[in-house]
Amino acid sequence: MTELTYSDIEASAARIAGRVRPVTVAPADEEGHVFALEFMQHTGTFKARGAQNFIQAHLAEGTFPEAGVTIASGGNAGLACAWAARAAGVPATVFLPTTAPSVKVERLRSYGARVELVGSEFAEAAAACQDFVVSSGALASHAYDHPLIAAGAGTLMTEILAQVPDLDTVVVSVGGGGLFAGVATAATHHGVRTVAVEPENCRALNAAIEADEPVDVTVDSVAADSLGARRATPLALEAARSDLVTSVPVSDNAIVEARQRLWDEHRLAVEHAAATALAGVRGGGGGKTAGDGKSVSGYVPAEGEKVCVVLCGANTSLGDL
Numbered sequence: 029m030t031e032l033t034y035s036d037i038e039a040s041a042a043r044i045a046g047r048v049r050p051v052t053v054a055p056a057d058e059e060g061h062v063f064a065l066e067f068m069q070h071t072g073t074f075k076a077r078g079a080q081n082f083i084q085a086h087l088a089e090g091t092f093p094e095a096g097v098t099i100a101s102g103g104n105a106g107l108a109c110a111w112a113a114r115a116a117g118v119p120a121t122v123f124l125p126t127t128a129p130s131v132k133v134e135r136l137r138s139y140g141a142r143v144e145l146v147g148s149e150f151a152e153a154a155a156a157c158q159d160f161v162v163s164s165g166a167l168a169s170h171a172y173d174h175p176l177i178a179a180g181a182g183t184l185m186t187e188i189l190a191q192v193p194d195l196d197t198v199v200v201s202v203g204g205g206g207l208f209a210g211v212a213t214a215a216t217h218h219g220v221r222t223v224a225v226e227p228e229n230c231r232a233l234n235a236a237i238e239a240d241e242p243v244d245v246t247v248d249s250v251a252a253d254s255l256g257a258r259r260a261t262p263l264a265l266e267a268a269r270s271d272l273v274t275s276v277p278v279s280d281n282a283i284v285e286a287r288q289r290l291w292d293e294h295r296l297a298v299e300h301a302a303a304t305a306l307a308g309v310r311g312g313g314g315g316k317t318a319g320d321g322k323s324v325s326g327y328v329p330a331e332g333e334k335v336c337v338v339l340c341g342a343n344t345s346l347g348d349l
Contacts, residue, residue: 205264
């Protein structure tokens with residue numbers, strides 16, 4: 029499956045109803061823009077949505093193995109998987125790089141998951157996870173590259189639109205593209221623009237758009253612990269082909285400044301991945317459009333344009349704020 033449909037997201041919303049926290053939408057500035065405070069979600073990120081959808085779908089279909097669920101994750105997806113597994117009373121084994129923040133590792137173990145630290149990059153943890161699937165028969169989940177995961181993430185957009193029906197633009201940060209694929213599919217269905225923001229040295233989706241196929245990219249960013257995917261999912265690339273999607277790479281300096289601004293001006297403590305979305309609007313640069321209309325240095329809203337910036341996670345150390 030390389031394309032999500034809005035019906036996939038509607039089915040996910042029904043499946044996870046009552047199992048996740050509805051998103052809170054709050055005013056962001058005097059221009060009428062808003063923040064979607066998804067970092068208040070269970071486990072601290074939007075990932076809880078996809079994890080619940082994935083596990084509940086397999087439980088309902090009777091395809092959940094005795095060995096439980098396993099996932100390779102830089103941290104947030106693993107947290108969500110472990111949390112959803114505990115809620116369902118099933119075992120979870122999480123593989124993640126040795127570079128994952130200690131706060132995430134500690135929380136994983138607090139959810140009762142078996143934790144395996146392998147390698148310095150996501151790809152190495154993913155390979156170990158796949159070996160475990162073969163040897164144990166565990167159900168393989170994924171941090172972002174699965175239609176049930178992406179569709180679950182897309183339920184965030186349906187909740188935002190229920191609160192802001194006249195929304196013009198939604199802004200999301202992008203790693204491998206699970207959140208983006210779900211949100212953009214729902215947004216496009218309702219005629220809403222999606223701005224996809226990535227670190228300029230961690231731009232899997234932006235590069236895929238340029239190449240018109242998923243390609244490997246370097247991973248080197250302050251936000252790489254959450255946005256450090258080497259390539260974007262085909263689901264994300266397909267969603268990005270909409271004329272309502274704009275791709276925005278931003279510098280690490282812009283991300284750090286946006287994160288600090290969220291704390292200084294709003295007392296919102298988020299991880300760098302969440303601040304990346306804001307950096308694409310208020311810290312992204314001059315807004316020049318590339319020849320394909322997709323890749324620009326920053327997104328500048330038009331006068332009167334109603335924008336929602338998704339603050340997707342807050343699993344971070346507070347020591348540098």
